Amino acid sequence: DAEYYQEPYRNQVHFSPEFGWMNDPNGLVYYHGLYHMFYQYYPYGLLWGPMHWGHVISTDLTHWIPQKIALYPDAQGNIFSGSIIIDKKNDSGFGKDTMIAFYTNDRKGIQDQRMAVSHDEGQTWKKIHEPIMRNPGIKDWRDPNVFWYEKDKKWIMVLAAQHKAMFYSSKNLKQWTLMSTFGSTDQSKGVWECPSLMRLPVENSNQKKWVLQISRTDGSPAGGTGVEYFVGDFNGQHFIQSRKLKRRDWVNYGADYYAAIPWNNLEGPRGERVTIAWMSNWKYAERIPTTPWRNSMTLPVSLTLVKMGDSFRLKQTPIYHLKPQDGHIRFHQKTIQPSTNVLKGHKFKVGEIKAEFDLSKSNAKEFGFRLREGVGQYTKIGYQVTTHQLLVDRSHSSDFHFNSDITGVHAIHMNPTNHKIQLHIFLDRSSIEVFGNDGIRVITDQIFPRAKSDRISLYSSGGHTVITSFVLQPFTSIWGS
Ligand code: FRU
Structure with missing residues (x-):
């Protein structure tokens, strides 16, 4: 209900x-x-x-x-x-x-x-x-x-x-x-x-x-x-x-x-x-x-x-059969410069992101997203180009103290395929699931952000990143009628 x-x-x-x-x-x-x-x-x-x-x-x-x-x-x-x-x-x-x-x-x-x-x-x-x-x-x-x-x-x-x-x-x-x-x-x-x-x-x-x-x-x-x-x-x-x-x-x-x-x-x-x-x-x-x-x-x-x-x-x-909600954003072939945020002003709490990055046209050291950002919090989903690491950093995601045996940054090696990195991200109210390069690497983490940390940014650091396609799609709840 x-x-x-x-x-x-x-x-x-x-x-x-x-x-x-x-x-x-x-x-x-x-x-x-x-x-x-x-x-x-x-x-x-x-x-x-x-x-x-x-x-x-x-x-x-x-x-x-x-x-x-x-x-x-x-x-x-x-x-x-x-x-x-x-x-x-x-x-x-x-x-x-x-x-x-x-x-x-x-x-x-x-x-x-x-x-x-x-x-x-x-x-x-x-x-x-x-x-x-x-x-x-x-x-x-x-x-x-x-x-x-x-x-x-x-x-x-x-x-x-x-x-x-x-x-x-x-x-x-x-x-x-x-x-x-x-x-x-x-x-x-x-x-x-x-x-x-x-x-x-x-x-x-x-x-x-x-x-x-x-x-x-x-x-x-x-x-x-x-x-x-x-x-x-x-x-x-x-x-x-x-x-x-x-x-x-x-x-x-x-x-x-x-x-x-x-x-x-x-x-x-x-x-x-x-x-x-x-x-x-x-x-x-x-x-x-x-x-x-x-x-x-x-x-x-x-x-x-x-x-x-x-x-x-x-x-x-x-596998998901979710209903889209208003607030969909889509673009192609865009160069992301360091210290700019093309997603500035958007709120995003429940939905998916599908993005593809072209490393052959980029010189950034790292790129990705900060989700549930604001009031001092964010969760980072990134790719480190030099080390070939896919990562989720939840060390600033929550007021909740996760067990101290568990690190804040969860990373795994993932090679680009044909110089491309794909991220398919599901953001939910207290969790994030990241499927890298067609699900060849997956990172799932709980997060407990404040209600007011509701912003999103797309970042590129140490250089620019070319994003070949980007789709953000908010979803309606599965608990509705
Ligand atoms: C795993 C587990 C199982 C056991 C069950 C008990 O989480 O410990 O091995 O059957 O939970 O709830």
């Missing part, structure tokens, strides 16, 4: 629950034309508490309609993260087309894997109390991600266990056999959570590669929690990381991207997959200055791979 979504920091084009605490997306599944999103939810407060699964549905991945809470905790334990599949052929014996949720039951830190079933497309749920897998003596053993593996006609489950991913298979969805484990050599920081394995198309080829995506509780580039990925092959039993890819890479280089998982039962025409992430960081998620809800989701993205030299890089294309 639009009335309830007007709070100063309520994101207008990103999902957040009407009230209460939210963390990870869970049970993402596409079925009968509806995108279902479940999520870790505590409806009675603004801190993490006994976990429920909240539920929303959408026809476009942008506008979300609240549903009844799907799963409640009980004396057996709390309902931690997991996934949902559609049992089209009745492999489980629960009936054809049953929606089956796999989740971790947590009882005072003891974790086991369980299932719940729905015969009415997710409206009502019945928990199967007997665990499908008892805890083998591992402390952090959770977040089952289940999918159908067509080649061997079997179901696969990936579980996170401290510093590894464990792969299980099943024919009947009830009995699971451990096939293999995959671990990282770097166990220095944090444990693994929310794993997922998906096959993605490599752009401009017929090749497909498998991507293992995992969330780590610490040690991400911006600090705190973040999502790492490995590219390789999967033979139905083992995930084998491609040799030349021993180097690590992160899905997002901002501070606010976690617990990303893909939608099941949904594959684009080229085999691309869609994911969404929790847009927060455990380092401060319980303290962000919002009420009566806490935490939002990112925009969903469509995933493919691109080959770069002898390695593969994840490419993310944001």
Whole structure:
């Protein structure tokens, strides 16, 4: 209801629950034309508490309609993260087309894997109390991600266990056999959570590669929690990381991207997959200055791979169906001189910017935008030409004190393509998402600026910058009628 979504920091084009605490997306599944999103939810407060699964549905991945809470905790334990599949052929014996949720039951830190079933497309749920897998003596053993593996006609489950991913298979969805484990050599920081394995198309080829995506509780580039990925092959039993890819890479280089998982039962025409992430960081998620809800989701993205030299890089294309609002600005081929602002006087709070810069005609050291500028605040989205760094600087963005372990500047190397740098930016009331060069690098950050810091500037420093095209498009809220 639009009335309830007007709070100063309520994101207008990103999902957040009407009230209460939210963390990870869970049970993402596409079925009968509806995108279902479940999520870790505590409806009675603004801190993490006994976990429920909240539920929303959408026809476009942008506008979300609240549903009844799907799963409640009980004396057996709390309902931690997991996934949902559609049992089209009745492999489980629960009936054809049953929606089956796999989740971790947590009882005072003891974790086991369980299932719940729905015969009415997710409206009502019945928990199967007997665990499908008892805890083998591992402390952090959770977040089952289940999918159908067509080649061997079997179901696969990936579980996170401290510093590894464990792969299980099943024919009947009830009995699971451990096939293999995959671990990282770097166990220095944090444990693994929310794993997922998906096959993605490599752009401009017929090749497909498998991507293992995992969330780590610490040690991400911006600090705190973040999502790492490995590219390789999967033979139905083992995930084998491609040799030349021993180097690590992160899905997002901002501070606010976690617990990303893909939608099941949904594959684009080229085999691309869609994911969404929790847009927060455990380092401060319980303290962000919002009420009566806490935490939002990112925009969903469509995933493919691109080959770069002898390695593969994840490419993310944001998915959004937003209505334009007045205030659109567009121009082409303009030279931006230092200490001028061609966007002077414009106010901008919610919308997108698409801009392309031509480095072959520029001699600036750095260029970009300052958003939510004014009353001593700004958030900078820039590109440093000499170091080839894409950056978001939120060290002057807010009155809120982000955790001091997390740096104010979040930067990542990004080479120009044909001397061009493209920035696709989504600005929302308390967040910013930057897709660099067609989503080859992404930075997502929360910001909590003052209401009066509402200006925008386009800057070029140390020389001039040629901008080949620029579009700024304000959006209306997704919470309207
Ligand atoms: C990740 C996580 C999961 C767990 C859930 C509990 O953010 O810690 O590993 O299942 O949150 O809410």
